[in-house]
Amino acid sequence: MIKMLALAVWASAIAVLAGNAASKWQEAKASPQKAEAAEHAYEYRKSKVINVPVIADGALLGYVLVQFLYGLDSKAEKLAISPDAVLMDEAFRTLYGDPHLDFRHLEKYDMDGLTKKLAVALNARLGEGAVKDVLIQDFSYMPRNETPR
Incomplete structure (x- = not known):
């Protein structure tokens, strides 16, 4: 036993x-x-919707409505400025000042170039490696006559 x-x-x-x-x-x-x-852990965040006015020949034609998704380094929480604010500023400047953006033919616009340009600009302003990539969540155009009053 x-x-x-x-x-x-x-x-x-x-x-x-x-x-x-x-x-x-x-x-x-x-x-x-x-x-x-x-x-290399990245946290994906969604930006607010950006409204960019489209002006041609001195007249308001409508608005571009854009929302982005971006990968932010998880260690970048201690940034002095909000990454959302920087993204919105860079996106507005890029879209408003881009002469190649034709809203009658959006299918021909270089979306890949836009997202890469925004990622480079964000990394330049926030610190290298802070943003992995920028993705387009929503990209649409609203003519002036369809805007809510």
Whole structure:
């Protein structure tokens, strides 16, 4: 009886130690990937909708309504200025001053170039690597006669 009890304790101890060793081995195997992912963790935020007036020949034609999604470095929480404010400023300046933006043919506009330009401008103003990328959530045009009063 004592031999069977000792055998049961010994087998249980071996099973517990083997399970513990296997979990430590798996954790050590995955920790370099976790550390690398933690270094480059980005939090995606949605900007407010930006209304950019479209003016041609001295007349207001309508508004461009744009909303962006951008990946902000999770360590960039301590920025002196809000990334939303910087994004809205850069987007407004870019869209308002772009002579290639033709609202009758939006399918021909370089959206990829716009998002890359905004990401570069944000990184220049917030610090290199603060913004991973900028995505377009919504991009539409509202003629002046359809605006709510």
